[in-house]
Amino acid sequence: MNSSPKYVYVFGSQRTEGAADMKNLLGGKGANLAEMCRLGITVPAGFTISTEACTAFTERGRAAVLQMIQAEVLQGVAFVEAEMGKSFGNASDPLLLSVRSGARASMPGMMDTILNLGLNDEAVQGLAQKSNNERFAWDSYRRFVQMYGDVVMGLKPLSKEEHDPFEIIIETLKEKRGVKLDTELDAADLKELVQRFKALIRARLGCDFPTDPWEQLWGAVWAVFESWNNERACVYRELNDIPASWGTAVNVQAMVFGNLGNSSATGVAFSRDAGTGEDLFNGEFLVNAQGEDVVAGIRTPQQVSLVGSRRWAELALISEAERASQYPSLEELMPPIYQQLLKFETLLENHFRDMQDIEFTIQEGKLWMLQTRNGKRTGAAMVRIAMEMLKQGMIDEKTALQRVAPDRLNELLHPIFDPKAIKAATLIARGLPASPGAATGQIVFFADEAETWAKAGKAVILVRQETSPEDLRGMSVAKGILTARGGMTSHAAVVARGMGKCCVSGAGAVHVDLKAHAMTVGDMVYNEGDWISLNGSTGEVLEGKVATKDAELSGDFGDLMALADKYKRLEVRANADSPADALVAHNFGAHGIGLCRTEHMFFEGERILAVREMILADNEAERRKALAKLLPMQRDDFEGLFREMHDLPVTIRLLDPPLHEFLPQDDANQRVMAAEMHVPLGKIKMRVEELHEFNPMMGHRGCRLGISYPEITEMQTRAVIEAALNVRALGVHVKAEIMVPLVGTVREFNAQAEVIRRTAATVFAERGETLDYMLGTMIETPRAALIADSIGKQAEFFSFGTNDLTQMTLGFSRDDAGKFLPDYLKRGIYEHDPFRSIDQKGVGLLVQMAVEKGRSVRPGIEVGVCGEHGGDPASVAFFHRVGLDYVSCSPYRVPIARLAAAQAAIAG
Numbered sequence: 022m023n024s025s026p027k028y029v030y031v032f033g034s035q036r037t038e039g040a041a042d043m044k045n046l047l048g049g050k051g052a053n054l055a056e057m058c059r060l061g062i063t064v065p066a067g068f069t070i071s072t073e074a075c076t077a078f079t080e081r082g083r084a085a086v087l088q089m090i091q092a093e094v095l096q097g098v099a100f101v102e103a104e105m106g107k108s109f110g111n112a113s114d115p116l117l118l119s120v121r122s123g124a125r126a127s128m129p130g131m132m133d134t135i136l137n138l139g140l141n142d143e144a145v146q147g148l149a150q151k152s153n154n155e156r157f158a159w160d161s162y163r164r165f166v167q168m169y170g171d172v173v174m175g176l177k178p179l180s181k182e183e184h185d186p187f188e189i190i191i192e193t194l195k196e197k198r199g200v201k202l203d204t205e206l207d208a209a210d211l212k213e214l215v216q217r218f219k220a221l222i223r224a225r226l227g228c229d230f231p232t233d234p235w236e237q238l239w240g241a242v243w244a245v246f247e248s249w250n251n252e253r254a255c256v257y258r259e260l261n262d263i264p265a266s267w268g269t270a271v272n273v274q275a276m277v278f279g280n281l282g283n284s285s286a287t288g289v290a291f292s293r294d295a296g297t298g299e300d301l302f303n304g305e306f307l308v309n310a311q312g313e314d315v316v317a318g319i320r321t322p323q324q325v326s327l328v329g330s331r332r333w334a335e336l337a338l339i340s341e342a343e344r345a346s347q348y349p350s351l352e353e354l355m356p357p358i359y360q361q362l363l364k365f366e367t368l369l370e371n372h373f374r375d376m377q378d379i380e381f382t383i384q385e386g387k388l389w390m391l392q393t394r395n396g397k398r399t400g401a402a403m404v405r406i407a408m409e410m411l412k413q414g415m416i417d418e419k420t421a422l423q424r425v426a427p428d429r430l431n432e433l434l435h436p437i438f439d440p441k442a443i444k445a446a447t448l449i450a451r452g453l454p455a456s457p458g459a460a461t462g463q464i465v466f467f468a469d470e471a472e473t474w475a476k477a478g479k480a481v482i483l484v485r486q487e488t489s490p491e492d493l494r495g496m497s498v499a500k501g502i503l504t505a506r507g508g509m510t511s512h513a514a515v516v517a518r519g520m521g522k523c524c525v526s527g528a529g530a531v532h533v534d535l536k537a538h539a540m541t542v543g544d545m546v547y548n549e550g551d552w553i554s555l556n557g558s559t560g561e562v563l564e565g566k567v568a569t570k571d572a573e574l575s576g577d578f579g580d581l582m583a584l585a586d587k588y589k590r591l592e593v594r595a596n597a598d599s600p601a602d603a604l605v606a607h608n609f610g611a612h613g614i615g616l617c618r619t620e621h622m623f624f625e626g627e628r629i630l631a632v633r634e635m636i637l638a639d640n641e642a643e644r645r646k647a648l649a650k651l652l653p654m655q656r657d658d659f660e661g662l663f664r665e666m667h668d669l670p671v672t673i674r675l676l677d678p679p680l681h682e683f684l685p686q687d688d689a690n691q692r693v694m695a696a697e698m699h700v701p702l703g704k705i706k707m708r709v710e711e712l713h714e715f716n717p718m719m720g721h722r723g724c725r726l727g728i729s730y731p732e733i734t735e736m737q738t739r740a741v742i743e744a745a746l747n748v749r750a751l752g753v754h755v756k757a758e759i760m761v762p763l764v765g766t767v768r769e770f771n772a773q774a775e776v777i778r779r780t781a782a783t784v785f786a787e788r789g790e791t792l793d794y795m796l797g798t799m800i801e802t803p804r805a806a807l808i809a810d811s812i813g814k815q816a817e818f819f820s821f822g823t824n825d826l827t828q829m830t831l832g833f834s835r836d837d838a839g840k841f842l843p844d845y846l847k848r849g850i851y852e853h854d855p856f857r858s859i860d861q862k863g864v865g866l867l868v869q870m871a872v873e874k875g876r877s878v879r880p881g882i883e884v885g886v887c888g889e890h891g892g893d894p895a896s897v898a899f900f901h902r903v904g905l906d907y908v909s910c911s912p913y914r915v916p917i918a919r920l921a922a923a924q925a926a927i928a929g
């Protein structure tokens with residue numbers, strides 16, 4: 022025995038070397054194929070070449086890896102030969118293989134599968150004789166040459182309108198024969214296709230199609246390894262945070278044939294509904310078909326279960342009689358096979374304790390399983406499946422909480438179409454409800470155009486015949502996706518659900534004309550740029566823009582949130598500036614307001630006039646006169662906030678932005694302002710000039726304003742305290758927290774604290790009553806973090822303003838970072854956008870240090886965070902670990918933060 026490392030792992034009925042927990046080494050597909058064999062499920066025998074071989078391939082190249090794995094691959098093929106009782110390369114009874122890529126995480130951007138490998142002009146005769154089915158043999162060969170020519174040999178369309186040169190040849194032949202479906206082509210037609218395909222390959226690539234099965238096999242293996250670094254795989258990795266170092270495995274497996282006639286079929290199924298989460302087994306299949314025919318959407322697939330089939334027919338407006346005769350379910354068509362599939366599905370779901378997405382093929386009445394994995398699903402389905410599996414006793418509470426990706430809750434929180442608006446809208450067509458949601462946008466027909474338009478700030482709907490992995494980037498920027506072909510398991514449907522993107526698939530009445538950049542439905546023509554709306558929950562395609570309304574949160578959502586609250590330690594507050602925002606936040610379960618930006622109250626209606634009057638004032642007396650006008654308005658706002666939040670804390674930040682933000686910067690608006698306020702235009706222009714700063718982010722803002730103009734701080738403090746007293750009189754337990762922004766030194770804080778305390782005392786004296794309030798500071802300059810112990814002696818709470826802290830610690834202006842940050846991310850200089858997810862090693866260290874320093878002088882000092890990061894799950898986990906008391910985020914992210922906080926607590 023030699024002790025060289027192992028690269029090949031076999032699976033089959035006699036012996037299986039892999040298992041489900043070996044995904045890092047064998048990829049998801051390979052590990053689960055092995056696991057299914059271990060569970061006694063019928064799987065065609067095969068072997069997996071490990072991801073380590075892929076890594077070696079990337080680093081050391083083909084020749085070196087051939088040396089490493091050749092002997093093991095030969096043994097692997099011999100194992101499959103023994104299991105199947107056929108031999109590879111034997112022309113009279115050939116063993117055919119599939120070559121399938123499979124990374125740790127499922128990646129639609131990777132190499133397409135190659136089926137029927139091992140066929141050549143001799144073997145196809147043998148296959149025909151052995152199966153006694155000439156059409157089948159040539160159909161298999163035709164598919165093989167097509168897939169191999171595209172995927173391994175790299176024959177690509179010459180233009181994007183050409184789409185797929187092989188399909189064009191097929192279409193042309195079908196037209197010539199006067200048939201509609203591929204299945205109507207006979208053996209001679211298919212033979213002609215093979216010859217035409219080979220000629221095309223020779224003409225375009227200048228080489229012959231390989232006839233030697235071993236050459237074919239190695240070519241396919243290298244193509245899989247190379248595909249790990251192809252453009253669309255890289256795009257997918259980028260979109261999904263998958264490291265390039267993982268590599269992909271290669272699965273080589275004996276073929277089974279779904280295209281052997283009417284007792285054969287191929288299909289895809291989900292153990293629960295991937296769109297809604299309902300515990301309903303269903304899927305799609307095609308009789309006498311192979312491989313990805315179902316996904317490609319070339320023929321209308323039939324439904325697996327009877328219940329599913331009836332629902333599908335209802336949506337497609339197909340009568341029960343027509344459904345039963347034209348599109349019977351597998352349950353009706355092949356009852357014993359359906360029962361066995363149901364048994365496997367249940368076994369797998371119970372085994373993996375999660376919703377399974379399975380692929381199967383039926384060869385002449387025998388069921389073979391080809392893949393199982395935890396299925397991709399919408400946010401709504403995540404919630405429902407997790408909560409129902411919990412109730413069914415399949416998983417425990419912690420697992421249920423971990424099953425929902427916090428960010429995906431977004432899909433449940435955002436608006437849906439207003440039913441009234443839908444009724445009024447014109448229906449263009451109906452497709453399948455492939456991925457729920459409401460989308461409105463302008464039509465585009467190409468993925469790259471979707472990107473360009475989206476970059477220009479337009480809302481687009483990507484309309485395609487069907488999508489392919491090349492379209493990923495375009496799909497990710499579109500508001501919604503509409504396809505003319507394809508079922509619930511088509512590429513578009515699966516990817517859209519994974520992205521949480523609204524998608525209507527298989528809208529058969531829609532005819533896409535790529536050359537004209539138009540889609541037609543009957544006599545109606547819709548051009549690029551026209552507005553349409555998609556309802557991904559019903560499959561409706563509507564004309565124009567359709568109005569939306571707020572989502573209704575279902576019972577499972579509420580249960581999940583209650584469960585999250587049970588496990589989380591971090592409190593979640595909201596950033597809210599108006600009573601309306603506060604109401605939304607409260608409904609989403611916010612535990613108070615962590616940041617009220619008082620300046621946001623300054624823009625509404627006539628307030629802006631008073632603010633501008635204050636800014637234009639030449640002296641303190643004039644400024645006070647203007648501030649006196651603002652006082653009652655601010656007080657009203659604060660009363661509203663306190664009332665909405667009942668006895669929960671409300672943190673109010675004193676005026677923060679530089680004053681120039683309140684003045685119009687352009688001539689036209691300056692003229693309007695001059696006329697409105699009856700002041701000379703020159704005075705306004707002069708003030709704008711005076712307020713101009715080279716770097717406003719580090720200019721006259723934050724507590725620096727209150728230091729220069731203490732009367733602003735006085736007015737704001739008075740408004741807070743008077744509002745609190747007024748609302749307390751109504752029986753509310755007000756918890757007001759006044760917060761000083763952008764502090765860098767203790768004296769800065771003390772100067773503002775003196776004004777605040779003095780003003781509060783004045784109000785108490787006037788009113789003859791007092792009230793507890795807290796006086797604290799933001800920690801958002803690096804200096805404040807460094808001296809947090811000195812500041813902590815004075816301030817009663819800290820709130821980390823991680824947006825400013827990130828800007829100043831990294832030295833990146835948030836408003837300018839867009840110019841270079843994309844390059845930084847692409848090159849991995851920063852792994853994540855530091856304004857979205859906290860830079861744990863740098864900025865995070867400052868936070869951690871400031872918390873420790875603060876607690877060292879004031880044990881139990883309240884510490885929270887109120888930057889954008891408060892709603893980012895990875896950042897929330899970090900804030901949990903460094904022991905903050907709360908995070909505060911925008912109202913719509915409150916449920917996301919609550920779940921993220923629970924997951925952080927569970928992770929320990």
Ligand code: ADP
Nearest residue numbers: 065119121134274275276277312313380391392
């Ligand atoms: P993907 O990762 O894109 O799903 P797969 O490797 O699962 O690609 O292959 C796609 C399809 O090809 C499968 O769903 C199955 O229908 C078909 N296929 C793959 N291997 C075999 C095989 N050994 N026998 C028959 N069909 C196969």
Ligand code: MG
Nearest residue numbers: 050380391392
């Ligand atoms: Mg698959």
Ligand code: MG
Nearest residue numbers: 762801822825
């Ligand atoms: Mg700030």
